[in-house]
Amino acid sequence: MPLAEVESVSRKTHTMKPAPLPPxxxxxxxxxxxxxxxxxxxxxxxxPKCGGEPHPNGELPDRxxxxxxxxxxxxxxxxRRCSFLWFADMGDNFEPPTSEELEQWRKxxxxxxxxRLRSAQMALDNLKDNRIWEQYHKMLxxxxxxxxxGRGIPDAYQNYWALGWDHQRDAATIPxxxxxxxxxxxxxxxxxxxxxxxxxxxxxxxxxxxxCDPDMLLENHVIAVEGELKAATSYxxxxxxxxxxxxxxxxxxxxxxxxxxxxxxxxxxxLDPGSDVRNGNGWSAAGKLVSVIGRDKCRLLIPNAKIDDAxxxxxxxxxxxxxxxxxxxxx
Numbered sequence: 001m002p003l004a005e006v007e008s009v010s011r012k013t014h015t016m017k018p019a020p021l022p023p024x025x026x027x028x029x030x031x032x033x034x035x036x037x038x039x040x041x042x043x044x045x046x047x048p049k050c051g052g053e054p055h056p057n058g059e060l061p062d063r064x065x066x067x068x069x070x071x072x073x074x075x076x077x078x079x080r081r082c083s084f085l086w087f088a089d090m091g092d093n094f095e096p097p098t099s100e101e102l103e104q105w106r107k108x109x110x111x112x113x114x115x116r117l118r119s120a121q122m123a124l125d126n127l128k129d130n131r132i133w134e135q136y137h138k139m140l141x142x143x144x145x146x147x148x149x150g151r152g153i154p155d156a157y158q159n160y161w162a163l164g165w166d167h168q169r170d171a172a173t174i175p176x177x178x179x180x181x182x183x184x185x186x187x188x189x190x191x192x193x194x195x196x197x198x199x200x201x202x203x204x205x206x207x208x209x210x211x212c213d214p215d216m217l218l219e220n221h222v223i224a225v226e227g228e229l230k231a232a233t234s235y236x237x238x239x240x241x242x243x244x245x246x247x248x249x250x251x252x253x254x255x256x257x258x259x260x261x262x263x264x265x266x267x268x269x270x271l272d273p274g275s276d277v278r279n280g281n282g283w284s285a286a287g288k289l290v291s292v293i294g295r296d297k298c299r300l301l302i303p304n305a306k307i308d309d310a311x312x313x314x315x316x317x318x319x320x321x322x323x324x325x326x327x328x329x330x331x
Contacts, residue, residue, distance in 0.1 A: 019036055019043065025043075025066050031048035033045060033046050034054065034062075036062060044064060044065055044066065045061070045062070046063065047063050047079040047082060048064065048077075048084070049079060050063070050079060050082040053252060063079050064078070064080075064084070065078050065080065080109060120203075120204035123202045123205075127185070127202060132186060133186050136162075136164030136166055136173040137173075139167055140158065141165070144172070148163055148172070151233065152236055152308060152312050153233065154236065157232070161232065169190060173189075174186065174210065174229070178208060178211070181214045182214075184208045185200050185207075186201040186202070187199075187200055187201075187210075188201060207249035207254060208257075209247060209248060210228035210231055210246060212232065212244075217244075218244060218246065218264055219265065220244065221244060221264070221267075222244050222245075222264040222268070223244065223245045224247075225245060225246070226270065226275070229247070230307045231248075233307070233308040237316060238318050251275060251285040251286070253289060258292050261293045267297055269286070269300050270325070271285075271300070272306050273303065273304060273305065273306065275302055286302065290331050295330075298330070298331070299328035300329060301328035
């Protein structure tokens with residue numbers, strides 16, 4: 001798939017806007033949030049039973065599907081995560097569907113979900129086969145190079161990570177690789193943040209970490225920095241080939257990221273200011289992340305300013321960064 005076609009598909013997958021809850025689902029008002037309209041007769045949201053929050057990549061939860069032409073033409077809702085089933089005519093005289101009807105419904109939704117997964121895999125295969133990130137890297141002109149330098153990334157590292165530029169969107173591009181440089185996605189940082197600062201080239205994929213050295217195993221001491229560019233800047237300034245630094249796509253890390261970090265001997269989390277503010281349930285985002293990774297192995301550092309801003313503004317050297325990381329504490 002040529003780059004222009006990939007960009008066209010990407011634009012379509014990221015133009016969904018919040019939609020009002022369909023009147024047919026008014027009974028779920030206050031129970032579902034992040035409503036999106038997928039088609040003329042289909043909407044999505046979080047689930048009234050198992051919930052769902054925005055993904056680390058900024059995409060809204062869509063596990064609960066609301067159909068205006070569902071089972072036997074009735075208004076129906078279905079969660080593809082917990083299989084919760086909702087009908088608009090539920091009430092004292094509600095007649096539950098038969099087991100045969102439920103099985104037919106389940107099969108139909110599994111087929112739809114299977115088609116979605118196949119589509120996501122095809123998009124990923126196209127990314128790999130056409131090496132789209134390299135096409136973006138070739139688009140680095142003087143202005144784009146200067147942008148990356150201003151972010152603390154010299155030309156040598158721009159080439160090493162294949163950082164690039166999307167001139168059509170006016171966005172910096174950040175390839176995301178798994179172990180051994182396996183291509184996973186491309187993250188775009190838009191210069192015009194009026195519609196959101198970040199988006200992914202491929203939707204429907206999990207939000208991966210940014211591995212500063214994809215050849216390094218994440219098993220000893222891992223320094224996990226909130227944000228890809230913050231991790232990249234820290235890696236450049238620290239200038240230590242033995243340092244294992246990764247960038248987290250956000251504080252709501254996926255289970256895959258949590259499981260990966262939990263296997264390390266030690267994890268130093270470098271998070272943005274405010275991540276330690278507690279919510280109404282008494283938890284902070286930082287505290288939740290430490291808890292799921294493993295309190296015994298985590299050390300937490302929350303600087304007074306975002307780490308990349310601090311590095312650039314104060315012009316810290318690698319010795320200062322080492323001292324800063326040494327201030328990480330256990331919870």
